[in-house]
Amino acid sequence: MKLTDPTRFFKPQWAYETPDGFRDETILIDFKFTVSGTGNPGQSVNLPWQLDDDQPFILRAIFFPQLGIGVDINNNLLTTPGLCRIWDTSGNPLSEGQILSLGAWCGNTIDNAAGAFGFPVEPDVTCSPGGALRFDFQLSTNARPAQAIVNGAGASLIFLRNIFGTAGNDLTSIELIDPGAPNIPLSVAVVAPRHVQVTLATDGASAITSTFPDVAAIINGDAAAGALIFAIAQGSTTEVITAHGQTNLVGGAAAEDIEVRGTLIGVKRFPECL
């Protein structure tokens, strides 16, 4: 069966030819914005990017590799997707409100942003000469939570204050206690106001048996402790943890502005006489 009814079926934009009397020339337009890193709404809206005033620009794709770049707790680079809305040069929004950019305006990595062809804008958008595309952003915050780390030989346990930014520098602390007695079960308690005490499990010979994941699990699974701290176990899942004295979670940092860069991909449409 042939699906040929042009009014009913999707036609990819490459199926549309340049109109008679015109000539299209490929053009790439880089853009750059400084966007709030707080994650709060309304702080980075109506950001204009002015286009050339000589000929119409036909927008066909966006290469958006840095819709926020973040660093995780191990300083690994992450993409940090957020919400975005784009307005065309006639003031038409291209989405109903701000939407998660992934899969709508961009991919989740540089490689997955559809490479040299960018992420398709389909159907294409005709932009008037000298007009401005406008962008709204609300990106997840890059404020860093306060933290503390307990390292073992082949494992580590990261304790994150369960709040983004400097508000978490509030003397929340963690302590891993060796009970020094046989057959003690693993337990957790919160001592007012924000001191989390984990009593490690022991065997019949009073030796500690709790592993790094065991401790993470009991903290995250406890309503009171989990409200203060989020624990992340890394590395060996069988290594037994040792006692650790009371340690404050520190280093919560305020949000910083995020530089968002990208490229508009399309064509300029010239009359044949030019």
Next chain:
Amino acid sequence: MSSLRHHDYQLTLPSIPAGGLLGVPLKLDSDAPFILQRIKARAPGVPSGAFPWRFQNRRNQWQSSQLRTEAPEPYSILDPNLEYPINGTIICDIGNTTGETITNGRLLFRGSKLFTDGAITAPTYPPRFSDLPYHFQVSVLNVVGGTVTGPMASFGVGRIENQLRITSKADLALRYAVCDPFTLGVEGGPVNTGAPIPSISYPGANFTDVWVLLKDQQLRPYSNEPIHVDDLFGRQFGANVVPVNFQPGTFQPEIYLQRDHSLYFDVYRSDPASMGSVNLLFRFGGAQVILS
């Protein structure tokens, strides 16, 4: 004249013994012929190639002489398409070379139903129009998995009839959708601490198995059972928060949604409840159709 409407048929096999199953029937509906366009196999945890398959055309001839072992991505495309009659049956052979029983293996047959003109409400493009790319987002929050009994056992806990309402000034020709887990982090707000992968900010919690059943405004479904979001839509965050090769599931033909009309979708999650809740952001993309 006739009207095409996007439709998926899925064959779910709760238990496939070692060695496979022969001659498994997938019964088609009685309302319209089916135009088969694409096929995809899904058997989580099964090595690529260990879940081969083949199927018959309307004349009960095998579409391939041997079992096919394509990788799960992307779809296998049928060009030209295959047409099946009203009340037809797609007969399938399913292989299993794992040496063990495969649980909940699935074959997804994507295509369209072909209705006679007037048999269904089928709005479409006006004679003259302008179009703009356009997206709607619908958030389904705090989706928790778990086990249920009965016919929906393999799809998990349901959140029924979520609504995409076309509230804009124009119609929407829905061409694709994408579903991702995401929770926006805000300075001074809580750290997103979702399982299974602890991520301090992005995407927060994640999911492995979420299923969606699309329905039109009259609640007529676009598939015989819920389809995995990775097959029906696509997502950017893989199940392990790793980048995935984004291949959005497109609708053929597109689903034409009139202004002030709605598309409904049931969401099911079969992950263990211990994975916690997840916020799902569905983005529906296509073209805004503006009268000119």
